[in-house]
Amino acid sequence: MAADVRERIEQLRKELQRHEYLYYVLDSPEISDAEYDRMMRELQELERRHPELITPDSPTQRVGGAPREGFVKVEHSSPMLSLDNAFSEGELRDFDRRVRELLGGARYRYVAELKLDGLSMAVRYENGLMVRAITRGDGLVGEDVTENARTIRSLPLRLRSGEETCEVRGEVIMTLEAFRKLNEEREAQGLPRYANPRNSAAGSIRVLDPSITASRQLDYYAYFLLRNGRPALPSHWESLQRLEKMGFKVNPHRRLCKNFDELWEFISEWEEKRETLPYEIDGVVAKLDSVAQWEQLGSTAKAPRWAIAYKYPARSAVTVLEDIEVQVGRTGVLTPVAHLKPVYVGGVTVSRATLHNEDEIERLGLAIGDKVEVYRSGDVIPKVVRVVERAPDRRPFKMPKKCPVCGGKVVREEGEVASRCINTNCPARLKESIRHFASRGVMDIDGLGEALIHQLVDRGLVKSIADLYRLEKEQLVELERMGDKSAQKIIDNINASRSQPLPRLLNGLGIPFVGERTAQILAETFGSLDAIAKADLETLQSAEEVGPKVAHSIYTFFREPRNRDLVERLRKEGLQFTYETTRAEEGPLTGLTFVLTGTLPNLTRNEAKALIERAGGKVAGSVSRKTSYVVAGSEPGSKLDKARELGVPVIDEAKLLEMAGEERR
Ligand code: IVH
16 A cells, blocks of 8 residues: 555644644634544545555544443442532631641642533543543443544543553543534433533433434543652643643633632632533632642541532522413424422522423422422523422313314324424414524524514414515514614614625524534535535435434435425525535735624624635634734724734734735725
8 A cells, every 4th residue: 555645644643633633622713613523534535545554544434333231330449539518718717727736837729720611531541542431330330432432522542742651530521512503402302301511411421322422512621640640740730731731621610719718708709600611610629739738637438638529509499389371392392391489599590490391390200389399500401300299279280182373283292301382383382483593603684583583473474485585675574662763673684684604594494403514514515505405315324313213303304395396485485595615725814814803884794804815815713823813803802902012014904905805985
């Protein structure tokens, strides 16, 4: 075999590994997804022709191999201990006092880290290669989940620091976004929902089929570095820095604290800020920085004496379940929603909570009138977790046989947990479809909110998504709370949405299982809506990430006369039915990388990005020495400071347009 094949494979792997690191660990990609996919496909093809050249650290090996029979138990190199908890400032002060006493007056510092709510996992590396991943288990013996862990993109298969042999411990988590998407998908499939991101992360790592783990978008944050079962460096703070250099994601929100007050300040800061994080935390972990002091203090059988978990107050409260209302979603799924006596839970007043489905109500043993506990976590919708006290005159809940909105028939398929209204004309379904179509990130029709959608549908002004494009200002002005100006704005926004690119339109159609990413892939693979609508099952499945289930859903969607009719009407309205990958091979900006910050006077961020790519340039997420220009608008962020610090030239929109050879707007 030609040596250049081997070389090309090596080169592709190096490049892909670098881009994976930039994307998944640093969150600052340098290339588009399409470019990444192209390289990945080339590597897959070469490896298919030369299977003898496949190595375990190849980026192609992250897709998840064949399912196994069961998990193998593996002993940990040293026990994976748990942590003692402190639930108040007083308890934390007690801990600090004990530490001081045990250290006999010696100086000490704490490393404060966020306590991510996931599950801990040990990962072993031999000569720089990931060889084994083990769950915590009972702390002494865990389960070998190597094949599943391989699919976690932020977990390096090969260390960036060279051929080291070591063990890393950290937390596997699922972001709130991934959790929301997963549950949405499960609901659409009639499968039970996961209760919280922690459970779904645990469920996703402990499955026998690694391809399931691969589909779950898990993340890994490292917090311990061991060699021969012992801490590798004398300072924990330095270990964390070292882990970053090795290519791991280490939570950036950490602080070296000189005393209790600094630690308490960190904890107080994050109690509020935690709402803004894209994942859940349940507290802060404080560890002594000095490993020598760890050894001095030692551990009990369960937990070390040199660390503690401060837990934020639980965000739950007890209230009365006053009623259960049934809502109808975009796919016709009926969701019971709890109406609660308003109660204050961790900073907000809660009066509604989702109950998911009939089985969930039965599992909780709920009846109307009961006293219940409600729990609110992160930005997840509040939920009822248990019955605290049954009411003597409680009324049991029954799923209605008829749709509460249109009176149509409700069915619950064998093996599904969801009940659905099967009337495709149900106004509730229509309302939900419009809400999705207009939402941010889809067709982005600003101003077309819930209240307006209700009025439009209830008054019969909109009977199909396509009717939106026929609306006139005069019709809107007659609606409640609608002035002349805002009516015109909405009409303008609806009109502007005609030029949204095909992937957004595809997403907006609400085809089950076709979200943002699949829509993008479909548009890139087939180039037009018609090609997608015409494709048979096999052709659909030739697209990346489109399996039998998704293909079937797309195929059925486009064979339903109502949907065909919708497509034809949208075509007449001039929506974007074709798609070209926007990046030009060669253009005035070829070889240049831009970073956008702040609000530009005329272009939206997406427009600016498209413009740069059309002219052959690239757009990156963060400023580095490789950035050619930073394009700054009003209220620029820290990227501008970074640009100045690194001496990267800063330009405005006008200059960008000029460089790209576009006319001034
Ligand atoms: S240190 C011996 N650091 O919390 C020290 N744990 O309640 C053990 N966790 O089992 C863990 N974030 O699953 C540590 N930054 C962090 C953590 C963390 C989350 C979890 C971990 C552990 C549990 C202990």
